[in-house]
Amino acid sequence: MRCPICNKEFLQSDPNVVFPFCSKRCQQIDAKRWFNEEYTVYSLNVDKLEREIAEGSTSSDGDSHSENDGE
Numbered sequence: 001m002r003c004p005i006c007n008k009e010f011l012q013s014d015p016n017v018v019f020p021f022c023s024k025r026c027q028q029i030d031a032k033r034w035f036n037e038e039y040t041v042y043s044l045n046v047d048k049l050e051r052e053i054a055e056g057s058t059s060s061d062g063d064s065h066s067e068n069d070g071e
């Protein structure tokens with residue numbers, strides 16, 4: 001086996017191994033990496049969304065209230 005984080009070879013029977021990583025440390029590094037990636041993608045999307053909202057905020061502002069007239 002080879003650890004996907006540190007690329008070190010390890011035996012699955014080793015008591016320190018946290019499969020598929022060579023150790024708990026590498027498992028935590030992987031978890032943090034995923035967290036950071038998701039966080040980055042999330043903040044990028046929010047940034048993009050906010051920009052789209054800011055650019056298109058005045059374009060659709062008319063029909064949404066006309067349903068209340070029928071009372």
Ligand SMILES: [Zn+2]
Pocket residue numbers: 003004005006007008021022023026
């Ligand atoms: Zn490792």
